[in-house]
Amino acid sequence: MGVRLQGFNVFITGGSCGMGYEMAKELLSRGATVVISARGVEKLNKAYEKLKSEGYDVYSIPLDVTNEESVNNAVTWYKEHFDHLDMLVNNAGIGNNAPGMISIKDNKHFYDIPVSTFKSIVETNFNGIFLVSRAFVPIMIEKGKGRIVNVSTSASTMTRKGMIPYGPSKAAMEAMSTILSEELKEFEITVNIICPGGPTDTDMTTEEMKTFFNENDIPILKSNILNKTILFLASPNADGLTGEKIIGKEFNEWLKNRNISFEC
Template sequence: MSEQNTYRQVALVTGANKGIGRAAAEQLADLGMTVVIGARDPRRGEEAAAALREAGGDVHAVTLDVTEEDVVRAAAAWIEERFGHLDVLINNAGITGSGQVSPADATDQIPSGVDLDMVRSVFETNVFGVIAVTNAVLPLLRRSRAPRIVNVSSHAGSLTLNSDLDGPFAALLPSAAYSPSKSALTALTVQYAKELRKDGILVNAAAPGYVDTDSNNHTGFLTPAQGAAVLVRLATLGADGPTAGFFGEGGSIVW
């Protein structure tokens, strides 16, 4: 059998045992990709993978805490040994820093009184974790025929939206942790896109919208499947697709 007939696209979605990440994993599996669910808790990761396999997907789980470099390297080595390459990386794992309180209502993130340790922990996952995972799997992405990286950002990271005193975000509480971490992530996305453009690796940031998840105590109005749609669209761009962009389901988002 020729390589053309045996090649199968492989996707890694971090933080994918629930919520938007799981929905993205399911949609990619429905498209025929082999999907690896990255999860800090191996039991929850395997439970999610088993449920998606039951639905017909080729889905696997790997233990992946994006804040632990040795765990990240081990996950990349497992993917290499099992599949030999990676076509899609969705950096979905993220934390708000305020538990299940929506970032819009997180009084503990107001800049003048914020706990620096909390800010560090948010950046450790939402920014540094993205760097760690991306760099660990880049050699595998370079073996892909159509490599794509999607970083899950947020409308809350838009400087334009946040600085508009008459805009839709004017009533939201100021944030010194979550929102700046997503601003940093979109900026980081541009820098990776700039570096990897020559290699044909398209790198974009996605804002899923206000999705009903644990992170906002299920106050969101979009389903995880609706939020995941833009991630999957960016993960399956054609060769002429955009790179260094920031997108929601409705199109480009202001920086």
């Protein structure tokens, strides 16, 4: 029958488009209750209305992961509507699509990046994970279990020329995730990292980037690349699994190497 997730509550940041939206839809299709959140209200409302029209048990709330008040308001709202949280997916992120980056030519140097842009990317990709996790984890602790999934990028992107500050911000987030996986074990809360494994068709991939990838025969992954991975991490198959980094493009091989049979 595959994975069924009735009674399983999920909160996803950056859930209005791209991989976040696709993961939300996948989990919803298996019976989960999903709250999607995002900074852009108009896009969030459209995503919510589309999923709701398809009969899914979906909710939405505006959320700026870089703003502590916004995060705390989201938690307050969540606790007014639900009595437990099974999975938190920290998917919100920005990179070369950030204001101040788009106008910089491909041969940019780190000193060409506006300080405000640098801070915005780090605050979203690193600080935001801290703020959201810090606020939602107590809900999981109260129930004695939970799962956190943080969306990252490939290791090569973290240190490749031209990837400041996106790459380093994700590297810092992964280091924090590893620490969290150890700190939260005593509460039966798992923390794992997922990433697509290559350029992906999302809002973070600008038209200029897509042109470059196409001209150089670099395949662009579909935005649903993490669907099977997130479904696995929500399933009983992932009970107790923590401190892992799973690459969506290589997920089937990852399962094989660990002798895990997973029917989605």
